[in-house]
Amino acid sequence: MKCFLRSLTLLVGLFFYASSHATDALPTLTTPDDVGPVVEQPIEFPHFRHAGDAKDGGMQINCMYCHTYARRSMVAGIPPIQKCIGCHQSIESVRDKPRIQKLFEYWDAKKPIPWKKVHDLPDFVRFNHERHIQRFYFQQDRPYQEVCGYCHGNVKAMTVAQRQKPITMGWCASCHQKDHPVSANSSETGHGPNDCFTCHK
Amino acid sequence: MTENDFSRRDFLKVLGWGGTAVALSGCGNTSIQDGQETVTSYVTLPSYVTPSISNYFNSTCAQCDAGCNIMGRVREGRVLKAEGNPNSPINRGRMCGLGLSGVQAHYNPDRVREPLLRTGDKGETITWDKALGLINEKLNGTKGTEIAFVTGGMSGHVQALLGNYMDELGSKNHFSYEAISPAVLRAANKKAYGESMPRYRIDKARVVVSFGADFLGAWVSPVHFSQQYAQFRKGSRPEGRGVLVQIEPKMTLTGANADRWIAVRPGTEGVLALGIINALGKAGLSIPADIAAVSHEYTTERTSKETDVSAEQIEKLAALLKERTPSLVLAGGAAEGYAHGSQNAAAIALLNRVLGNVGKTLEASASVPFPQIAPTVGSRSSLIALNDGLAAGKYKVVFSYGVNPVFSAPASMKFKDNFAKADFKVAFAQYMDETALAADLILPLDSAMEDWATVVPEYMAAPEGAGSNAYAQMSFRQPMMEKVFPDTRGVGDILLALLKQRTADKYKEFEDFYSYLRSAVLKNKVALGGKAGDDDEVFWNETLSKGIVPLKGIAGSVSAKASAAGLKLPVPTDADPSYPLRLIPAVSASMRDGRNANEPWLQESPDPLTTIVWDSWVEINPKTAAKLGIVEGDIVEVTSKSGSIKTQAYLFPGIHPDAVSVPVGYGHEAMGRYARGVGANVFGMLDSVFDKETGELALNETSVKISKTGQRVIIVKEEGPVGGSQAGKPKIAVQVSADKVDLSKEV
Known part of the structure; x- marks a missing residue:
């Protein structure tokens, strides 16, 4: 009995200690607080210029033109510098802009650009871009900006990307529990997987 | 803990609950770390690379001498795992634990990273130019006969280059050494069947009697034999499920898989083989006269007494062998490691002749048509020759590559002391092993996953089908990724650089070993399975992507010429009481x-x-x-x-x-x-x-x-x-x- 009481005291103490932290950090869904910190990048890449709407001076380039692996692989992929140069070598009008000059410096030195990760999931979590893009973009035929935007927010209005959503397990699950139509023309619905090992390594 | 009776068990319970509470509180944003890690993109990306998706490169395992063909799984420029190449007749897509561990030889943190020079008891890091210059300096004025090379078993184009280098130096002292080598088996096979490494067909046999050949574990080409064994054990086979009998004093992995495991008194394997022949004769099998002349002395009673195997077991075994043909009798390390090891192996080989297995479950092998790349197999006797030469002060400069004799030579040989007598010892080493530690100059090698090579296996497995009797193969080893440590070099590159010191003109067209290998392969395009009109680039890439080059080899032949003449097995003596x-x-x-x-x-x-x-x-x-x-x-x-x-x-x-x-x-x-x-x-x-x-x-x-x-x-x-209960159940x-x-x- 003595031993039980002692364990209980320790347990209750630990619980209060832990939960005092828990309440502080308890996430609610998508509030301004969920926006991630501004991440400083080696080149301040203007997403709004490339992906933005024409009326805002954007080029309306499909996200997957540069992040080409999103539909074929786990990761969306940061485009190789080769890709940037592919277009920019023939866009003389912006060639002398400081950011483009910096880009060519990296290219000439054949050095990769040390981008900082903006959406950095913990190492025990697996997120598969391909599955989501195939489902929502190809099968359900939704607009790409909407599909990418579910998790990445309105990137077409940003310069360098900044996290817009909490990207926590609760937030992922809130979507996985919703019923979605399985394809564009179907009345049948289904929801995302809820097995632990689908996402957790 | 004990005095206040708060036991370890209670403590763990509390810790468990507490841990859960802490984990629950950690579910906020704390685990997302934006802007902390770098995500480095490629500058240019080869068309076959998709980030997060693996590419496979065919290569050859370097973990043992079986030469299994492997595929390296490579993701984002890092090799992650080795898999078996399904097109390989050797391992047929399978791997063993030893092979899988090859990535740890590659990423090993204890690899030598720069050339090291010994001065007294200390080592210093030097540049490659200085290291190679030093070798040149030491070799000038040294006679060819005073230069020795000690290597493991070798084959392929690295061996060809080494041969060329030795020719340039005028040295004929190549000692090929393997600490655990089937050298006695090779000699006995050559004598008994005419071939040192015939093809064993465990899959065709109805009964296999193995005298200590651990063919599922560590004998000759274990992954290949494991595949054959799987066939051998299938009840659906036309011959039915095979029976395996293992005879050895110490149980091996193969012994543990056997239907019958017989503990024989160490060293009496040959006696048992002759006893079985005698019992077979008694059971009605006709025994050739020359064999019977020897075997008739080995009556079941005598054999039983000498070998410690019961008379009943011997008779059972003879009955089994008589009833189920074809069979296959193997002689392995356990039977051969004696002063009369060759005699043991010869006696065991007689069984194959008596049972008519030669040509049925013992097939002729084939060899590659290019002698320069054919395997040089290692033995222990060559180390003894080197040791004697070193002791006599015959060798001034010694090169070692892929061997560790300082570790594996018996202390009574005093190899370490004799090795020290050579003035200048160069070790081509991936690690600081005992031999590298005893050397004067250490040249850091690329791992097998960073280097180029070709490999010709000693045990030449063949695919089923027409032409298999003349099937030989050469396998490629190719880099799967950039070097882990930038200052290591491939053994071929080092040899080429050394050759250029001697005869720059002959090798000036080859910038590195890769270009040497490529040109050597393209020159022999037709012999390597291409057509004369094939585009070089296409042929080279196709060959590399397959990793295996089938060759029309020189077919060997086996014959049942095992003779009992001169066979003399010692009568086991009582053990020395002080070493029982x-x-x-x-x-x-x-x-x-x-x-x-x-x-x-x-x-x-x-x-x-x-x-x-x-x-x-x-x-x-x-x-x-x-x-x-x-x-x-x-x-x-x-x-x-x-x-x-x-x-x-x-x-x-x-x-x-x-x-x-x-x-x-x-x-x-x-x-x-x-x-x-x-x-x-x-x-x-x-x-x-x-x-x-x-x-x-x-x-x-x-x-x-x-x-x-x-x-x-x-x-x-x-x-x-053993004998305990299973966790209280x-x-x-x-x-x-x-x-x-x-x-x-x-x-």
Whole structure:
């Protein structure tokens, strides 16, 4: 009995200690607080210029033109510098802009650009871009900006990307529990997987 | 803890709950770390690369001499895992644990990273230019006869380059050394069948009798034989499920899989073979006169007395062999490691002739049509020749590559001291092993996953079908990724640089070993399966992507010419009372001769029979142990005439009461953090007894005595207590304690 009481005291103490932290950090869904910190990048890449709407001076380039692996692989992929140069070598009008000059410096030195990760999931979590893009973009035929935007927010209005959503397990699950139509023309619905090992390594 | 009765169990309970509470509180944004890590993109991306999706490159395993064809899984420029190449006739898409650990040889943190020069007791880092210059300087003025090369088994274009270099130096002293080598088997096979490595067809046999050939574990080409064995065991086979009988004094992995395991008195394997021939004759099989003249002396009673195998077992075995043909009889290391090892192997080979297996389950092999790349196989006798030369001061400059004789030579050879007599010793080394430590100049090598090479296996497996009798193959080894350490070099590149020092003109067109290899392959395009009009680039890329080059080889032939003439087996004598036990150095599937002891996966994968990890042990029969008063975990001293080791005792019913066994490969004094100081080195304590015909070191000829030191440890092993209950559950099977098991009576 003595031993039980002692364990209980320790347990209750630990619980209060832990939960005092828990309440502080308890996430609610998508509030301004969920926006991630501004991440400083080696080149301040203007997403709004490339992906933005024409009326805002954007080029309306499909996200997957540069992040080409999103539909074929786990990761969306940061485009190789080769890709940037592919277009920019023939866009003389912006060639002398400081950011483009910096880009060519990296290219000439054949050095990769040390981008900082903006959406950095913990190492025990697996997120598969391909599955989501195939489902929502190809099968359900939704607009790409909407599909990418579910998790990445309105990137077409940003310069360098900044996290817009909490990207926590609760937030992922809130979507996985919703019923979605399985394809564009179907009345049948289904929801995302809820097995632990689908996402957790 | 004990005084306030708050036990460990309660503590863990609380900790468990507390841990959950902490984990729950951690579910906020704390785990997302934006802007902390770098995500480096490619500058340019080859078209075949998609980030997060693996590419596979065909290559060849370098972990043992079987030469299995592998595929390296490479993701984002890093090799992650080796898989078997399904098109390989050797391993047919399979791998063994030793092969899988190859990535740990590649990423090993203890690799040598820069050329090192010894000055006195200290080593200093030097540049490659200086290192190669130094070799040139030392060789100038040294006669060719004073230069020696000691290597492991070699083949392919690296061997061809080495041959060219030795020609330029005028040296003929190439010592090819393997610590654990089937050299006695090669000689006996050559004599008995006309070929040193015929193709064994376990898959075609209805019964296999193996005299200590651990073909599922560490014998010749174990992954290949495991595939054959799987076929052999299929009941759906036209021949029906095969029966395996293993005869050996110490149980191996193959012995553990056998239908009948027979513990023979160490060294009497040949006697047993002749006894079986005699019993076969009695059972009505016609025995050729020359064999009968020898075998008739080995009556069942005499054989039984000499070999410790019951008369009933011998007769059963003869009946089995007579009834089920074709059969296959194998002679392995356990039968050959004696002063009369060649005689043992010859006696065993007679069985194949008597049973008519030659040509049926023993097939002719084929060799590659290019002698420069054909395998040079290693033996122990060559080390003895090198050692004698070193002792006589014949060699001034010695190069070593891919071998570690300082570790694996018996102490009685005094190899380390003799090695030190050479003025200048160059070690081509991937790790600081014992031999590299004793060298003057150490040249850091690329790993097998960074280097170019071609490999021709000694045991030439062939695919089924037409033309298989002339099938030979050459395999490619190609880099799977950039170098882990930028300043290492491929052995081919080093040899080419050394050759350029001697004869710059001949090799000036080759910038590196890659260009040499490419041009050598393209020059022989037609012989390597291409057409004269094929585009070079296309042919090269296709060949590399396959990794295997089938060649129209030179078909050999086997014949049943094994003769009993001159066969003389010694009558077993009583053991020397001061050294009453026979020491059997065991070759385990993962540790082999110890060259891979620095790969932690191999150290931590339990030995298949004892389940011991990360240490040596001595296997003792429970009966012998009871006599000596030894229990499991006792630290005992195993002493021979030539040395002694201390290690933990493991009571094991799968060993003959007259023998004890210690695994080889442990007990390194160098070779990095994972190998150094783990276990004890049994090579050192072996007596210098040699096979009378081949001059090979007789591994099993050492007699020992065992004494307790008084210390006792708990053996770190996977298995639970023998005879104990399974974690408090009711017993799941009738369990017999280890000292009551007599495996020779099983089946």
